[in-house]
Amino acid sequence: DIRMTQSPASLSASLGETVNIECLASEDIYSDLAWYQQKPGKSPQLLIYNANSLQNGVPSRFSGSGSGTQYSLKINSLQSEDVATYFCQQYNNYPNTFGAGTKLELK
Amino acid sequence: EVQLVESGGGLVQPGRSLKLSCAASGFTFSNYYMAWVRQAPKKGLEWVATISTSGSRTYYPDSVKGRFTISRDNAKSSLYLQMNSLKSEDTATYYCARHEYVFAYWGQGTLVTVSS
Numbered sequence: 001d002i003r004m005t006q007s008p009a010s011l012s013a014s015l016g017e018t019v020n021i022e023c024l025a026s027e028d029i030y031s032d033l034a035w036y037q038q039k040p041g042k043s044p045q046l047l048i049y050n051a052n053s054l055q056n057g058v059p060s061r062f063s064g065s066g067s068g069t070q071y072s073l074k075i076n077s078l079q080s081e082d083v084a085t086y087f088c089q090q091y092n093n094y095p096n097t098f099g100a101g102t103k104l105e106l107k
Numbered sequence: 108e109v110q111l112v113e114s115g116g117g118l119v120q121p122g123r124s125l126k127l128s129c130a131a132s133g134f135t136f137s138n139y140y141m142a143w144v145r146q147a148p149k150k151g152l153e154w155v156a157t158i159s160t161s162g163s164r165t166y167y168p169d170s171v172k173g174r175f176t177i178s179r180d181n182a183k184s185s186l187y188l189q190m191n192s193l194k195s196e197d198t199a200t201y202y203c204a205r206h207e208y209v210f211a212y213w214g215q216g217t218l219v220t221v222s223s
Contacts, residue, residue, distance in 0.1 A: 032208070036152075043202060043215055044202075046209055046210065049209045087151065087152055094157075094166050095169075097154070098151055098152040098154070099151070101151050
């Protein structure tokens with residue numbers, strides 16, 4: 001199985017700040033990487049697919065990058081509504097696997 | 108608008124069975140792979156099962172293979188998860204999702220608690 005290592009596990013940032021979350025795959029996943037946002041008490045929502053493609057309706061302050069085994073999610077100009085847990089997911093192989101999540105809080 | 112509504116969760120004893128359902132609307136259900144993804148309390152996400160458009164192909168991780176069965180009824184736009192020989196570690200919120208390589212749409216989830 002492909003292991004997805006996400007960092008940091010938690011993050012505290014101020015409004016307007018830029019935030020970066022990293023995801024490391026245990027083998028090359030050829031950009032088959034998605035990012036999800038899960039707000040407290042809600043279902044996950046797709047943000048990014050194919051490592052860098054923004055899902056319809058997602059604000060442009062979110063962006064994804066990376067290739068091979070290393071990927072990142074960037075949030076520019078942090079807003080209060082961005083408080084959530086973020087997960088990465090690889091879909092290059094079954095079983096599809098997720099990172100453990102990064103909990104983003106406001107400072 | 109895509110809607111996925113899960114039902115069937117509840118409290119069940121270890122070793123017993125439970126069947127979850129998911130009612131889909133707002134899209135042509137028969138055109139999409141569908142999946143179940145679960146989340147243990149305060150934990151991360153785990154893919155549980157996927158089914159092809161016709162239902163002829165199914166996929167499972169080792170953690171549930173042989174115990175869980177995913178199925179669908181395209182005429183009813185419904186997805187199912189039959190869970191047998193349940194264990195305490197199966198306690199989680201179970202989400203129905205439209206599986207297009209990524210999980211593009213999710214339901215609100217149904218909580219399954221396995222406890223004596």
